[in-house]
Amino acid sequence: MPTLKIDGKEIKVEKGTTIIKAAEKLGISIPYYCYHPGLSIAGNCRMCLVEVEKTPKPQISCHIQCQDGMVVHTDTENVKKLRQHVLEFLLVNHPLDCPVCDQAGECWLQDYYMKHGLYDSRLDENKVKKSAKAIPIGPTIMLDSERCILCSRCVRFTDEITKTSEFGIFNRGDHSEIGIYPGRELNNKYSGNVADICPVGALTDRDFRFKCRVWYLEKTESICPGCSRGCNITIETNQERPHHAHGERVMRLKPRFNDRVNDWWMCDAGRYGYKFIDHDRITEPIQRLNSQVRTVEWDEAVKNFLKSFKEILKKSKDEVAVFLSPQMTNEELYLAKKLFIKDLGIEEVHLLRTNSDGDQDDFLIRADKHPNRKGAELIGFEEDERKIKKVMDAALKGNLKALIIFGQDLVSFYPDRNVEDMLHRLDLSVFIGSNHNVTSEHVQFVLPAATYAEKDGTFTNFEGSVQRIRQALVPLGESKPESEILMFLAKKFDLDWSYQSQDDVFDGLSQSVKQFRGLSYEKIGKEGINVIP
Amino acid sequence: MEKLISRFFEIPNANTISVYLGEGGYEAARQALEEMKPEKIEAELKNSNLRGLGGAGFSCGMKWSFVPRNTGKPIYLVVNADEGEPGTFKDKYILTYAPHLLIEGMILTAYAVGIHKAFIYIRGEYEVPYLKLKEAVDEAYNKGFLGKNIFGTSFHFDVVIHRGAGAYICGEETGLLESLEGKKGFPRLKPPFPAVVGLFGCPTVINNVETLSYIPFIVKRGSEWFAKLGVGKNGGMRLFSVSGHVEKPGVYELPMGIPLREIICDHAGGIRNNRKLKAVVPGGLSAAILTADELDVRMDFDSLKAIGSMGGSGGVIVMDETVSMVDALCVTMQFFAHESCGQCSPCREGTGWISRILNRIVNGKGRPNDIENLLDIGKYLGGTTICALADGAQMAFLSYLKKFRSEFEAVIPKHTKSYANA
Numbered sequence: 004m005p006t007l008k009i010d011g012k013e014i015k016v017e018k019g020t021t022i023i024k025a026a027e028k029l030g031i032s033i034p035y036y037c038y039h040p041g042l043s044i045a046g047n048c049r050m051c052l053v054e055v056e057k058t059p060k061p062q063i064s065c066h067i068q069c070q071d072g073m074v075v076h077t078d079t080e081n082v083k084k085l086r087q088h089v090l091e092f093l094l095v096n097h098p099l100d101c102p103v104c105d106q107a108g109e110c111w112l113q114d115y116y117m118k119h120g121l122y123d124s125r126l127d128e129n130k131v132k133k134s135a136k137a138i139p140i141g142p143t144i145m146l147d148s149e150r151c152i153l154c155s156r157c158v159r160f161t162d163e164i165t166k167t168s169e170f171g172i173f174n175r176g177d178h179s180e181i182g183i184y185p186g187r188e189l190n191n192k193y194s195g196n197v198a199d200i201c202p203v204g205a206l207t208d209r210d211f212r213f214k215c216r217v218w219y220l221e222k223t224e225s226i227c228p229g230c231s232r233g234c235n236i237t238i239e240t241n242q243e244r245p246h247h248a249h250g251e252r253v254m255r256l257k258p259r260f261n262d263r264v265n266d267w268w269m270c271d272a273g274r275y276g277y278k279f280i281d282h283d284r285i286t287e288p289i290q291r292l293n294s295q296v297r298t299v300e301w302d303e304a305v306k307n308f309l310k311s312f313k314e315i316l317k318k319s320k321d322e323v324a325v326f327l328s329p330q331m332t333n334e335e336l337y338l339a340k341k342l343f344i345k346d347l348g349i350e351e352v353h354l355l356r357t358n359s360d361g362d363q364d365d366f367l368i369r370a371d372k373h374p375n376r377k378g379a380e381l382i383g384f385e386e387d388e389r390k391i392k393k394v395m396d397a398a399l400k401g402n403l404k405a406l407i408i409f410g411q412d413l414v415s416f417y418p419d420r421n422v423e424d425m426l427h428r429l430d431l432s433v434f435i436g437s438n439h440n441v442t443s444e445h446v447q448f449v450l451p452a453a454t455y456a457e458k459d460g461t462f463t464n465f466e467g468s469v470q471r472i473r474q475a476l477v478p479l480g481e482s483k484p485e486s487e488i489l490m491f492l493a494k495k496f497d498l499d500w501s502y503q504s505q506d507d508v509f510d511g512l513s514q515s516v517k518q519f520r521g522l523s524y525e526k527i528g529k530e531g532i533n534v535i536p
Numbered sequence: 537m538e539k540l541i542s543r544f545f546e547i548p549n550a551n552t553i554s555v556y557l558g559e560g561g562y563e564a565a566r567q568a569l570e571e572m573k574p575e576k577i578e579a580e581l582k583n584s585n586l587r588g589l590g591g592a593g594f595s596c597g598m599k600w601s602f603v604p605r606n607t608g609k610p611i612y613l614v615v616n617a618d619e620g621e622p623g624t625f626k627d628k629y630i631l632t633y634a635p636h637l638l639i640e641g642m643i644l645t646a647y648a649v650g651i652h653k654a655f656i657y658i659r660g661e662y663e664v665p666y667l668k669l670k671e672a673v674d675e676a677y678n679k680g681f682l683g684k685n686i687f688g689t690s691f692h693f694d695v696v697i698h699r700g701a702g703a704y705i706c707g708e709e710t711g712l713l714e715s716l717e718g719k720k721g722f723p724r725l726k727p728p729f730p731a732v733v734g735l736f737g738c739p740t741v742i743n744n745v746e747t748l749s750y751i752p753f754i755v756k757r758g759s760e761w762f763a764k765l766g767v768g769k770n771g772g773m774r775l776f777s778v779s780g781h782v783e784k785p786g787v788y789e790l791p792m793g794i795p796l797r798e799i800i801c802d803h804a805g806g807i808r809n810n811r812k813l814k815a816v817v818p819g820g821l822s823a824a825i826l827t828a829d830e831l832d833v834r835m836d837f838d839s840l841k842a843i844g845s846m847g848g849s850g851g852v853i854v855m856d857e858t859v860s861m862v863d864a865l866c867v868t869m870q871f872f873a874h875e876s877c878g879q880c881s882p883c884r885e886g887t888g889w890i891s892r893i894l895n896r897i898v899n900g901k902g903r904p905n906d907i908e909n910l911l912d913i914g915k916y917l918g919g920t921t922i923c924a925l926a927d928g929a930q931m932a933f934l935s936y937l938k939k940f941r942s943e944f945e946a947v948i949p950k951h952t953k954s955y956a957n958a
Contacts, residue, residue, distance in 0.1 A: 044725065045725075045879075046725045046922060047879040047880050047881070047922065048880075048881055049880050049881050049882055049920050049921065050881075052920055060919050060920070061919070061920055063725075066725050084916075085916065085920060088882070088913075088916035089881050089882060089916075089920075092881045092882050092884075092885035092886055092889075092916075093881050093885065095885040095886075095888070095889045096885060096888075125905075125909050126889075127893070127896070127903065128889065128892040128893060128896065129892070131888065152881070153878060153879075153881075153884065155879075171720075172720065172878065174878070175703070175705075175874070175875070175876065175877060175878050176873055176874060176875070176876035176877070176878045176884055176887065176888060177873065177876070177878065177884050177885055177887070177888035177889075178878075179878030179884060
């Protein structure tokens with residue numbers, strides 16, 4: 004364990020620790036471009052140069068490992084000059100197109116210039132003309148090679164993380180350019196990450212480009228609901244400039260570091276899978292009675308629904324079924340279990356998927372496209388196709404009176420089971436969900452639910468990590484989080500539920516499910532907690 | 537004065553194995569493999585003070601001693617025949633006229649270090665040298681001097697020739713290794729050094745053609761004799777490639793430490809057409825330029841380093857009074873800008889930027905603050921990069937500017953204004 008001094012502060016580090024990491028532990032930030040903790044060391048930008056006593060030349064702190072007795076200086080006049088000049092070199096051929104560059108506001112050249120540059124320009128020469136200006140290099144990414152500082156992060160990402168090697172550096176010297184090998188395009192399943200790791204405006208996200216200036220974005224920590232991996236993400240929303248992007252509120256999703264789940268990365272399916280939050284939403288309760296379709300107030304919808312529901316419950320509880328989904332949060336599943344099974348005594352309460360299984364790889368992507376199947380399992384719901392079939396067969400025979408569906412598109416899901424007919428035979432059919440689908444067109448009551456971006460709660464990923472989602476937006480229109488809907492119903496059944504907040508709900512959950520015992524939102528924190536040893 | 541390597545340049549057909557054998561060729565190798573312990577050869581080499589003659593001047597014996605022997609991985613020998621330093625053409629002579637000398641030196645190295653496979657990375661433009669080298673390697677295989685059971689001993693050694701594709705940076709040893717592995721010639725971060733992690737991740741001895749070609753002499757005649765030919769820690773002799781405005785340009789094999797004046801005036805016949813000497817590049821284009829007042833410097837690594845230049849590749853470029861140093865520097869910096877691999881920001885952008893400023897000055901559009909700016913940019917060009925290309929560019933660049941500043945001032949118009957600082 005070498006002990007060294009950085010800027011006068013002593014630190015003991017593991018053997019093999021680089022200076023930049025040791026400095027970070029001490030709270031000393033050393034600027035860098037090419038260095039990325041998730042990639043191999045390239046050492047080419049030369050921004051992280053520091054002085055090491057008894058070493059003749061300045062050393063790059065991303066590569067040099069700490070030695071016992073080393074004395075490092077990161078803030079000498081010489082180091083500051085070196086940084087200033089590296090920046091000057093990097094900007095020699097960089098266009099001054101910040102006003103039209105989508106990276107502006109989150110550009111490491113801008114940021115470091117303000118922090119470490121601040122010199123007067125002395126460039127009188129023409130800049131080297133690079134070939135690629137706003138060239139799409141794949142479905143997700145746009146390349147502007149004149150803005151590129153050749154840090155090679157994208158090259159290393161596709162070499163080392165996706166192992167697809169689409170990127171290369173072509174030509175030499177100041178004519179060097181990042182590019183895609185001939186005959187190829189950047190279309191791997193993780194391509195969007197290269198826009199995240201590009202420190203400048205060379206690789207920008209085609210989906211996000213020019214939708215919104217980044218300084219208008221609000222950031223909310225959440226979890227990707229796209230599969231059971233539960234990648235940690237940040238939901239970036241624009242509410243300051245509602246006229247941008249045709250009124251869409253979610254501008255983009257970005258991965259958030261979590262070394263137990265997704266490191267620095269997320270897949271493209273997850274990254275671009277946010278469109279449903281602002282499109283095709285159910286924004287008001289809908290009632291279809293006597294072939295009349297109309298939007299109604301919540302109170303009226305619930306009143307009418309409950310009138311029928313209570314009558315059926317009174318007559319025959321075993322002719323009522325509820326389909327819960329692994330899209331619901333732990334809290335919602337817990338409340339649903341409590342309401343439908345414990346308080347109302349309904350037996351046919353089953354878990355049913357909303358999505359078919361998809362692709363899986365040995366990196367992040369999981370075949371199970373639901374964020375909370377593990378959570379449902381721990382709370383007591385396991386998907387059993389036989390039970391679902393039994394319920395649907397009963398419905399087709401006229402032996403089921405009421406069905407409450409949480410989001411599943413039964414009609415599309417079971418094309419050969421005559422689901423439409425089945426739904427019409429029911430005395431009561433309710434769809435609780437965030438987005439329109441075929442099934443929601445064939446039920447009596449449609450209650451608008453919030454999306455994951457509009458509510459608080461937790462998901463449990465396939466490895467048992469309980470992670471928090473946080474509300475980034477107010478629920479669109481009249482939609483409500485399922486937990487609120489369930490509490491609303493409970494109240495109408497005169498049940499004594501006294502939850503003031505999601506924290507209270509989680510308390511109830513942690514008391515009733517043994518794996519969650521002793522947990523709280525505070526303990527889960529930013530990184531989540533694994534409840535399966 | 538006795539000639540060692542260059543003696544073969546004058547013997548007709550010394551590139552063929554029959555002539556080479558007739559001159560006592562492969563005796564040192566045969567004798568070493570039959571009678572000497574590998575450790576003995578390594579010790580001899582260390583004592584000989586043979587320096588790396590590709591340009592860095594690093595002690596050859598020391599380099600070998602860094603190679604770990606029992607890693608379970610093969611050790612490779614890589615011959616740097618990518619002679620690209622402007623003003624240097626000595627390896628071309630060896631490859632063309634004395635290729636067996638190189639092969640014998642390689643066999644001795646392989647035996648000493650425990651190597652069974654070697655790669656010769658030869659500059660792509662060297663067509664004739666390549667053909668001559670290839671013939672020589674084939675001849676050596678046919679005679680049983682390469683391949684299995686060399687000289688009837690139990691020692692195996694194979695040689696592969698690989699041709700480069702024209703990048704100066706592939707002469708930098710780690711850029712060469714990358715290129716040899718089939719990748720772009722980007723120099724590697726050090727440490728680890730090639731001795732420990734070299735070709736294909738294995739320990740690697742990498743030496744220049746000339747360096748290896750001196751080894752048969754050292755083994756045959758002893759390290760003490762060789763060390764004494766030179767001066768101080770600079771053992772033996774070296775091949776100086778003399779070009780430019782001299783009466784007799786060419787390759788001259790002279791002892792380490794010979795005064796520069798002797799090389800130019802005695803051996804190369806003095807300045808052409810009785811003109812006056814203006815400047816000399818002593819060790820390839822990357823070395824700091826010397827003025828006519830510095831001709832008494834001794835041409836060994838340590839003496840040249842002491843006066844702020846370097847021995848480098850031994851490429852001596854002589855310029856007479858007709859040369860414009862502004863033009864010369866402009867061409868020099870264009871070379872470095874063209875050949876920078878483009879990895880490190882200071883080198884990639886700095887060489888190109890300087891080259892564009894110089895180009896503007898040469899075209900009569902210089903501005904009063906150009907020289908101060910150039911000096912400042914130059915200060916941050918080298919010393920901070922992965923490989924030594926920028927260091928060389930910086931050394932050359934600053935030496936021209938400092939030693940011949942008045943020439944630059946003379947071509948910059950007095951009354952122009954920089955737009956940038958306006």
